[in-house]
Amino acid sequence: MDFFPAFSRLTGVATPEEGSPLSLLLYALAAAWLLVPILLRWRNPLGEYLAWTFFASTGLIELAHFVFPTFEDRPYGYFPGMATxxxxIPAAWWGLYRMKWPQASHA
Known part of the structure; x- marks a missing residue:
């Protein structure tokens, strides 16, 4: 949805080229999140840590999408990623709730 080019214009920092070692590392880290459900199923503490990290970052950091337009030299408007x-955010908050009070969600 053109988030990275827009963020690059905003910060002045270039995005890594597709297929570069840095971008491949980023893809590998993103794919590692797919292990979270497996680790949670095995009741592995790393899985719980990663799930908390993912839900908290999604539930809080994603709000920055509504702040990014204030840094642009134009009237406040859509910034890539706002729609998603x-x-x-509500899904992340629900995930945190389920992890904090798992018995409450089975009532």
């Missing part, structure tokens, strides 16, 4: 924040 709307369903992601």
């Amino acid at each position: 924040v709307v369903p992601l």
Whole structure:
């Protein structure tokens, strides 16, 4: 959705080229999140840590999408990624709730 080019214009920092070692490392780290459900199923503490990290960062950091437009030299408007924040933040908060009070969600 053109988030990285827009963020690059905002910060002045270039995004890594597709297929570069840095971008491949980023893809590998992103794919590692797919292990979280497996680690949680095995009741591995690393899985719980990663899930908390993912839910907390999604539930809090994603709000920055609504702040980014204030740094642009134009009237406040859409910044890439704003639309996907709307369903992601409540889902992340729900995930944190389920992890904090698992028995409450089975009532």
